[in-house]
Every structure is written in C-alpha cells, then in structure tokens.
Amino acid sequence: MSTQVTTDAETSLGYLERLTDELRSRGWTVEVAAPADRWPSALVANPEMRALNENVIAAQERADHTWSYFYGWGERIAPCTDPARAAALLGRVLGTSGSDR
Numbered sequence: 001m002s003t004q005v006t007t008d009a010e011t012s013l014g015y016l017e018r019l020t021d022e023l024r025s026r027g028w029t030v031e032v033a034a035p036a037d038r039w040p041s042a043l044v045a046n047p048e049m050r051a052l053n054e055n056v057i058a059a060q061e062r063a064d065h066t067w068s069y070f071y072g073w074g075e076r077i078a079p080c081t082d083p084a085r086a087a088a089l090l091g092r093v094l095g096t097s098g099s100d101r
Helices: 008-025 083-094
Strands: 029-033 041-046 049-060 067-071 076-079
Touching: 008 029, 008 041, 008 049, 008 067, 008 083, 041 083, 049 083, 067 083, 076 083
Parallel strands: none
Antiparallel strands: 029 041, 041 049, 049 067, 067 076
C-alpha cells in the first residue's frame, strides 16, 4: 500500500492556489512563490497601481489548528475555507478609490 504524506508547505500552497484563482477571477495580479527554503507566499497587486501590493501566506492557527490567510505583517485575513472573503478583504486593503474589485 502506498502512503502519501502532505507537508504543511504543500497544504499552504494548495490554499494559496485557491486564493489565487479567486483573485485572478476578479482581475488582480498574483504571483505565487514556493522556494524550497521558505514558506510559500503570494504577492497580490492592484493591476491599476502595482505599488499597492501585499504578501499573503496561508498558515495553521495555533489555537485550533485550522488554516487561515495572513497578511505579511501577521494580521489574519480570513479562513482558508473562504477564499472569496479573503479576496474581498484584500480588495479593500489594496483597492484604489472607485475600485470595485
């Protein structure tokens, strides 16, 4: 019998890919990086003003071991079970006035 082990980094990358799909469907620019020596992250940028960008990670919560998206500075965005909510909140932070993303 074959056993497949999924690492936390692979789980994180899977959640970031779900968020990336959601953000791109809304017109956002996203670049995902998964170097071997660092935790996977996504650089989310406003396509109208690329200087408005933020790094996002997916990580396990310490208290209950659920997964959530976090800004690069450590503030929780939303649970990984709700990438649409995370995309909406990122849109508020990175949006320009009049943006409907």
